[in-house]
Amino acid sequence: MFLKKIEMQGFKSFADRVIINFDDPVTGVVGPNGCGKSNISDAIRWVLGEQSVKSMRGSSMTDVIFNGSENRKKVNLAEVTLVFDNEHKVLNSEYEEVEVTRRLYRDTRESEYLINKVSCRLRDIHDLVMDTGLGRDSLSIISQGTISYFAEAKPLERRVIFEEAAGVSKYKKRKIESISKLERTKENMDRMQDIVDEVERQVNSLKRAAKKAELYKNKKEMLQEVEVSVLVRDIKEFTDANEKIKEQMFKVDAEIASIETSEGVYDHELEAKRQEMYKMDQDISKAQELMMSYVREIGLLETRKVEIDERRKYTLEVGDKKAKAQEMYALMNDAKLEYDDRKERHTELSAEVEFLVESNYERNRKIADQQQSVGTLQSAINQLSNRLDIINSRLERPFESNHGVQAVMNNKASLFGIHDVIGNVFTAKDDYEVAITTALAGSIMHLVTDDDKAAVNAINFLKKNGAGRATFIPLSVARPRSVANDAVTVATHAQGYLGVASDFVINDEVYDDLRDSLLGNVLVVDTIESANVIAKRLQYNYKLVTLDGDVIHRGGTMSGGKNRANNTSMLTLKRDKENLETEIAAKKDALINEENLMNKLNIENKDAGDTLMQRRIALAQLEPLLDVKRSKYERLKMEYEEMNPDEIAPEEQGDDIVVQLNRAYMERDELTTNLALLRERRHALSGDIQRKEVLIRQYRTDLNKLTQERHGLILETTKNNTKLESGLERLSSEYQMTFDYALENIYDEDAAMSRDEVLKLRNEINALGNVNLEAPEEYAETSERFEFYTKQLGDLVEARDKLLSVIEEMDEIMVVQFKEMFDKINKELPIVFSALFGGGKAKLILEDENDLLNTGVDIDVQPPGKSVQNIRLFSGGEKSLIAISTLFAILKARHVPLCIFDEVEAALDSANVERFANYIRNFSDDTQFIVITHRPGTMAQADVLYGVTMPTKGVSSMLRVKLDEAIELKEAQA
Numbered sequence: 004m005f006l007k008k009i010e011m012q013g014f015k016s017f018a019d020r021v022i023i024n025f026d027d028p029v030t031g032v033v034g035p036n037g038c039g040k041s042n043i044s045d046a047i048r049w050v051l052g053e054q055s056v057k058s059m060r061g062s063s064m065t066d067v068i069f070n071g072s073e074n075r076k077k078v079n080l081a082e083v084t085l086v087f088d089n090e091h092k093v094l095n096s097e098y099e100e101v102e103v104t105r106r107l108y109r110d111t112r113e114s115e116y117l118i119n120k121v122s123c124r125l126r127d128i129h130d131l132v133m134d135t136g137l138g139r140d141s142l143s144i145i146s147q148g149t150i151s152y153f154a155e156a157k158p159l160e161r162r163v164i165f166e167e168a169a170g171v172s173k174y175k176k177r178k179i180e181s182i183s184k185l186e187r188t189k190e191n192m193d194r195m196q197d198i199v200d201e202v203e204r205q206v207n208s209l210k211r212a213a214k215k216a217e218l219y220k221n222k223k224e225m226l227q228e229v230e231v232s233v234l235v236r237d238i239k240e241f242t243d244a245n246e247k248i249k250e251q252m253f254k255v256d257a258e259i260a261s262i263e264t265s266e267g268v269y270d271h272e273l274e275a276k277r278q279e280m281y282k283m284d285q286d287i288s289k290a291q292e293l294m295m296s297y298v299r300e301i302g303l304l305e306t307r308k309v310e311i312d313e314r315r316k317y318t319l320e321v322g323d324k325k326a327k328a329q330e331m332y333a334l335m336n337d338a339k340l341e342y343d344d345r346k347e348r349h350t351e352l353s354a355e356v357e358f359l360v361e362s363n364y365e366r367n368r369k370i371a372d373q374q375q376s377v378g379t380l381q382s383a384i385n386q387l388s389n390r391l392d393i394i395n396s397r398l399e400r401p402f403e404s405n406h407g408v409q410a411v412m413n414n415k416a417s418l419f420g421i422h423d424v425i426g427n428v429f430t431a432k433d434d435y436e437v438a439i440t441t442a443l444a445g446s447i448m449h450l451v452t453d454d455d456k457a458a459v460n461a462i463n464f465l466k467k468n469g470a471g472r473a474t475f476i477p478l479s480v481a482r483p484r485s486v487a488n489d490a491v492t493v494a495t496h497a498q499g500y501l502g503v504a505s506d507f508v509i510n511d512e513v514y515d516d517l518r519d520s521l522l523g524n525v526l527v528v529d530t531i532e533s534a535n536v537i538a539k540r541l542q543y544n545y546k547l548v549t550l551d552g553d554v555i556h557r558g559g560t561m562s563g564g565k566n567r568a569n570n571t572s573m574l575t576l577k578r579d580k581e582n583l584e585t586e587i588a589a590k591k592d593a594l595i596n597e598e599n600l601m602n603k604l605n606i607e608n609k610d611a612g613d614t615l616m617q618r619r620i621a622l623a624q625l626e627p628l629l630d631v632k633r634s635k636y637e638r639l640k641m642e643y644e645e646m647n648p649d650e651i652a653p654e655e656q657g658d659d660i661v662v663q664l665n666r667a668y669m670e671r672d673e674l675t676t677n678l679a680l681l682r683e684r685r686h687a688l689s690g691d692i693q694r695k696e697v698l699i700r701q702y703r704t705d706l707n708k709l710t711q712e713r714h715g716l717i718l719e720t721t722k723n724n725t726k727l728e729s730g731l732e733r734l735s736s737e738y739q740m741t742f743d744y745a746l747e748n749i750y751d752e753d754a755a756m757s758r759d760e761v762l763k764l765r766n767e768i769n770a771l772g773n774v775n776l777e778a779p780e781e782y783a784e785t786s787e788r789f790e791f792y793t794k795q796l797g798d799l800v801e802a803r804d805k806l807l808s809v810i811e812e813m814d815e816i817m818v819v820q821f822k823e824m825f826d827k828i829n830k831e832l833p834i835v836f837s838a839l840f841g842g843g844k845a846k847l848i849l850e851d852e853n854d855l856l857n858t859g860v861d862i863d864v865q866p867p868g869k870s871v872q873n874i875r876l877f878s879g880g881e882k883s884l885i886a887i888s889t890l891f892a893i894l895k896a897r898h899v900p901l902c903i904f905d906e907v908e909a910a911l912d913s914a915n916v917e918r919f920a921n922y923i924r925n926f927s928d929d930t931q932f933i934v935i936t937h938r939p940g941t942m943a944q945a946d947v948l949y950g951v952t953m954p955t956k957g958v959s960s961m962l963r964v965k966l967d968e969a970i971e972l973k974e975a976q977a
């Protein structure tokens with residue numbers, strides 16, 4: 004049997020444990036009124052999950068617990084267990100046998116459900132019986148007094164009976180669940196939609212902001228490229244211009260210097276020459292005066308000579324032989340004197356000319372020599388100047404070979420805490436330059452900084468610009484070092500020790516610690532030999548340097564020697580520069596001396612040339628005169644000899660007028676020559692002076708022009724420098740770039756041409772207003788969120804659609820199953836109806852055929868021989884028959900495992916009871932019936948009968964009875 008057993012204890016009137024076993028298809032339950040029959044039916048419904056207090060016929064659920072009787076105490080627990088045979092899997096469980104239990108405790112008022120002794124929820128009980136035909140809403144359990152309900156129910160209420168019969172309850176339940184899920188999904192969708200809308204708004208606004216930021220960045224980059232290019236080009240231009248100006252300036256300066264020198268020299272010369280000319284004028288006038296005196300003297304002497312000659316002529320004409328001879332002799336003697344005098348003068352002049360030629364030759368050789376020594380000096384000066392230039396240019400760009408250091412020094416303004424290189428913060432004392440340079444070694448190019456932060460900053464700057472490497476010494480970490488006292492004592496007693504290196508350095512006070520950290524433990528000695536001795540005595544514990552730049556390191560390693568180019572550092576360079584400058588100055592002084600000497604020689608040469616010329620002229624003039632005097636003397640001598648002079652001894656002539664004349668002539672002639680020479684010289688001098696005056700005037704004009712030009716160049720340089728510096732400053736402060744970096748990495752020639760672009764871009768950037776540079780990132784982030792939420796929304800929409808389609812599917816299934824079952828039942832109903840009523844018609848009618856899901860179910864009944872009337876107007880028996888017909892039609896249409904009837908046939912007449920009982924009998928092959936009844940007709944069809952009695956007042960008990968006992972039992976009561 005489907006329901007195998009009922010076990011009750013404490014339920015309503017069943018205070019004691021009662022077990023009913025069902026072994027037969029039709030079980031009848033009989034007994035007097037109030038004995039507890041209906042309580043059995045109640046118990047079954049209760050276990051199957053009945054929740055309605057009213058249908059349990061109580062006012063509270065605890066009313067089902069045995070409440071005590073006259074001599075029985077009430078109990079606290081009601082418990083009922085049903086045992087089902089589930090071999091055919093009628094119940095929704097995989098077990099062959101299913102035991103369902105419900106308990107209720109009075110004090111907690113709580114129900115407890117168990118399936119197969121395992122506690123479970125109410126809904127598990129519902130699931131278990133759902134669509135088995137045993138459900139709450141089926142017609143299979145009909146309680147006492149509810150038989151007319153079916154006929155009287157509203158079409159919609161009636162519908163559920165057919166739904167239960169059609170087995171669509173589970174779909175309905177699932178649909179309700181799906182709908183509530185759908186509601187929740189929709190709520191979530193709404194919430195998600197709100198979020199998506201909000202995020203979308205954010206995305207849109209961020210998209211605009213990001214675009215703007217992108218635009219800003221692009222423009223900024225463009226601006227950087229263009230502006231940096233323009234700056235680089237400007238800097239290049241200004242640098243080139245300055246370079247040119249420098250060259251020009253150099254030329255102008257050289258020209259000015261040379262003109263100034265020349266002007267000075269000429270000024271000086273001019274003064275001397277004017278002096279000379281003044282003296283010359285005096286000499287000339289003196290010579291002229293002297294000349295006049297000689298001319299006068301010659302005049303007097305000649306007059307006297309004429310008188311003497313007249314007297315002699317007279318004597319020669321009229322005198323005696325002796326007198327004549329005497330006179331002749333005198334004439335001859337005079338002629339001889341004159342001739343001798345001229346001859347002597349000739350010899351003298353010739354000798355002088357020869358001497359002058361000789362000394363000219365000599366002087367020219369001297370001039371050549373002098374020229375050579377001037378040339379030698381000049382080329383020496385040139386060489387030295389070249390060396391000085393090189394040193395100067397190295398001093399001007401001390402970090403040329405070290406890009407990193409150069410970059411840092413060039414950008415000192417935009418960095419912080421940068422001092423200078425070590426080589427520039429220390430100055431070596433005289434003669435210690437090489438030693439200190441050697442002692443400092445590589446650190447000479449290290450950059451001094453305030454502290455480590457400044458160094459880190461500068462290193463990052465170098466990195467960013469790829470501008471080279473540099474080593475930094477933060478002042479904050481410099482720790483002074485020193486030479487131990489005993490070591491100093493040892494060194495002091497050795498030969499050649501000069502002192503500790505730090506003593507030979509001049510520096511600002513702030514660098515004292517730095518100086519001592521680098522040089523405080525280095526000893527300076529004169530030579531490598533001394534160094535060797537001292538190093539040994541100090542056990543090689545200290546570094547020693549020599550004046551020559553040799554080193555003995557701590558531990559004894561030595562290095563030394565000499566490079567072709569001197570060991571140079573900024574310290575030695577400064578020293579070399581000074582030395583060179585002194586040397587050049589000395590050489591220049593020497594050059595001036597030599598040049599003066601040269602000038603003197605040249606002037607002498609010129610003078611000597613003039614003198615030679617004059618002497619030659621004088622000689623040429625003398626020669627014909629010499630001939631005249633000789634032939635006169637020879638003629639007179641012949642004449643005198645013809646006079647036979649041996650006989651007449653000539654008297655001594657005391658007259659020396661001729662001698663005097665000779666001397667006067669000579670003086671006059673010499674004076675004439677000298678005067679001519681003087682005049683010539685004066686002429687030359689005055690020409691010279693004039694030329695020089697013109698030149699000096701020219702020089703002054705040139706100088707004026709050059710000075711103006713120089714001034715202009717300085718102005719231009721200053722202007723260029725200002726622009727240059729502002730360009731470099733902007734590069735460094737605005738873009739943190741060195742010029743070299745910008746030139747190599749950013750400079751674009753075309754971009755540099757578009758100076759206007761800079762202004763345009765700046766305006767465009769300004770016009771962008773506030774820019775959120777984080778926007779692109781925020782946009783990406785928010786877009787991602789937007790996508791995420793949109794996808795979630797999509798998932799929800801998908802879920803909703805799935806739910807909708809599930810609901811639709813279930814609707815379809817429900818419609819089909821409902822209609823199928825409805826049709827089946829409707830086919831059986833008229834047959835059952837007419838069988839039970841003995842004719843007549845009955846039909847189920849759908850209120851709205853188009854809405855099978857919701858339509859109510861009406862029933863159209865026409866008992867035999869009666870016209871159609873309102874179903875409510877039927878008699879109680881008729882109403883029972885209608886309900887029973889419908890139930891039987893359902894039983895025909897589908898399998899129902901169990902039916903429990905509580906006096907459903909109470910209102911029927913005996914003939915109808917018979918028909919009813921027969922029907923039950925007929926269905927009993929498939930359906931188990933438990934029938935509570937007072938009617939013998941029904942009892943007669945039962946396989947087994949149970950009598951319910953109350954042997955103890957108020958407590959029901961059960962016993963199997965025979966049919967006649969049953970009838971008796973009923974009648975005993977009645």
Ligand code: ATP
Nearest residue numbers: 015016035036037038039040041042066068069070
């Ligand atoms: P009838 O033939 O008149 O229909 P019946 O046999 O169906 O009678 P029931 O309705 O099953 O009788 O039983 C009713 C009896 O059960 C009443 O006497 C009532 O007092 C008793 N009863 C109901 N609930 C309880 C309870 N909680 N405790 C004790 N007795 C109860």
Ligand code: MG
Nearest residue numbers: 040041147905
């Ligand atoms: Mg009853």
